[in-house]
Amino acid sequence: MINDSEAGEEIKRHLCTNCGADMVFDPKLGRLACPYCDSSKVIEIDPAAIVEQDLSVFLNQSGANLRPLAVDALQVTCDSCGATVTFVPPTTATSCDFCAAQLVAQPKAADPLVAPEGVIPFSVEGSSATNALRRWTKSRWFAPNALQTMARHDKAESIYVPYWTFDADTATEYTGQRGEDYQETEHYTDSEGNQQTRTHTRTNWFYASGRVERHFDDTAIPATVSVLPEYLSRLEWDFRDLASYDPGYLSGHKAQTYQVTLEEGFERFRDIADNVIRNDVRRDIGGDRQSIDSIDTGYSNVTFKHILVPVYAGAYKFKNKTFQVIINGRTGDVYGERPYSALKIGCLVSAIILLLFIVILIFGVFSSGG
Numbered sequence: 001m002i003n004d005s006e007a008g009e010e011i012k013r014h015l016c017t018n019c020g021a022d023m024v025f026d027p028k029l030g031r032l033a034c035p036y037c038d039s040s041k042v043i044e045i046d047p048a049a050i051v052e053q054d055l056s057v058f059l060n061q062s063g064a065n066l067r068p069l070a071v072d073a074l075q076v077t078c079d080s081c082g083a084t085v086t087f088v089p090p091t092t093a094t095s096c097d098f099c100a101a102q103l104v105a106q107p108k109a110a111d112p113l114v115a116p117e118g119v120i121p122f123s124v125e126g127s128s129a130t131n132a133l134r135r136w137t138k139s140r141w142f143a144p145n146a147l148q149t150m151a152r153h154d155k156a157e158s159i160y161v162p163y164w165t166f167d168a169d170t171a172t173e174y175t176g177q178r179g180e181d182y183q184e185t186e187h188y189t190d191s192e193g194n195q196q197t198r199t200h201t202r203t204n205w206f207y208a209s210g211r212v213e214r215h216f217d218d219t220a221i222p223a224t225v226s227v228l229p230e231y232l233s234r235l236e237w238d239f240r241d242l243a244s245y246d247p248g249y250l251s252g253h254k255a256q257t258y259q260v261t262l263e264e265g266f267e268r269f270r271d272i273a274d275n276v277i278r279n280d281v282r283r284d285i286g287g288d289r290q291s292i293d294s295i296d297t298g299y300s301n302v303t304f305k306h307i308l309v310p311v312y313a314g315a316y317k318f319k320n321k322t323f324q325v326i327i328n329g330r331t332g333d334v335y336g337e338r339p340y341s342a343l344k345i346g347c348l349v350s351a352i353i354l355l356l357f358i359v360i361l362i363f364g365v366f367s368s369g370g
């Protein structure tokens with residue numbers, strides 16, 4: 001545990017110097033703004049404060065570096081999907097942004113976490129996100145009214161979702177085979193007794209071994225499992241937008257607690273890195289085909305960051321199924337899945353059948369008249 005004076009230094013509250021109210025991070029201004037008077041305040045950005053943490057050193061400290069996201073932060077966990085959300089009063093969390101379930105549990109003081117090193121601040125305002133959501137809903141044909149209702153009630157709320165990023169140097173020793181293709185022409189007699197030729201591709205295999213090195217920089221691993229994987233894979237972040245973390249960014253916005261632990265995140269990073277390295281090895285082996293017999297990779301200088309990225313998240317229920325909509329808090333791009341309303345489609349099909357019936361009726365009348 002960290003004592004209060006330490007925490008006070010590390011985790012500052014942002015009060016309006018004019019009226020004493022809690023200031024809110026304003027995506028449009030890109031700074032803290034007072035909701036009651038006109039005053040605003042820049043959050044100091046200190047690039048030197050974004051420190052890559054040494055992974056092995058950190059893991060050996062077992063909890064010494066953990067602290068809550070903000071000094072007065074509360075957290076509440078969704079009974080339905082398990083997402084834990086942190087917020088600073090007067091911000092509240094009444095329903096889950098990821099699954100639409102009501103949050104019935106009482107919020108409690110936020111648990112200490114691996115402190116975020118950086119944050120990509122919101123730059124899309126709530127009103128712009130709502131407009132993007134409305135445009136998206138309007139362009140969905142045959143969507144049930146629940147979708148329209150969600151857009152009308154501004155149910156996509158601003159929430160930071162957690163990522164891990166990893167840096168590492170790798171050196172890989174490998175052995176394998178290089179395949180070099182050649183063409184072989186075969187003469188044969190076909191079923192009708194004619195001489196024919198055909199060519200086959202054959203491969204000569206040669207032993208290969210060597211060493212490849214690669215540096216990984218800011219490989220991002222989502223630490224949330226609440227955002228659907230197909231949206232996560234399409235959410236893109238420019239890490240040049242990364243600012244040093246300050247609790248001020250949390251003012252007026254929520255943050256999700258990481259669900260993928262640092263250790264699990266590193267395992268996922270290694271899976272991604274291993275694939276990249278295998279491609280490097282194939283390129284190093286060369287030839288037309290490659291087979292890898294052994295591969296031995298050493299990781300060094302492994303560092304990580306816990307970072308928060310901005311999304312607007314909303315969910316709605318339709319026929320007992322939950323549908324999620326995610327808006328990128330930097331670009332305003334909307335990712336969502338949508339159900340088809342059987343009622344609306346049914347109405348259209350009926351209308352078409354009715355129209356056909358009328359056409360046949362009129363055509364029938366004309367043909368009998370002629």
Ligand SMILES: [Zn+2]
Pocket residue numbers: 016017018019020021034035036037038039
């Ligand atoms: Zn004020």
Ligand SMILES: [Zn+2]
Pocket residue numbers: 078079080081082083096097098099100101
């Ligand atoms: Zn939930």
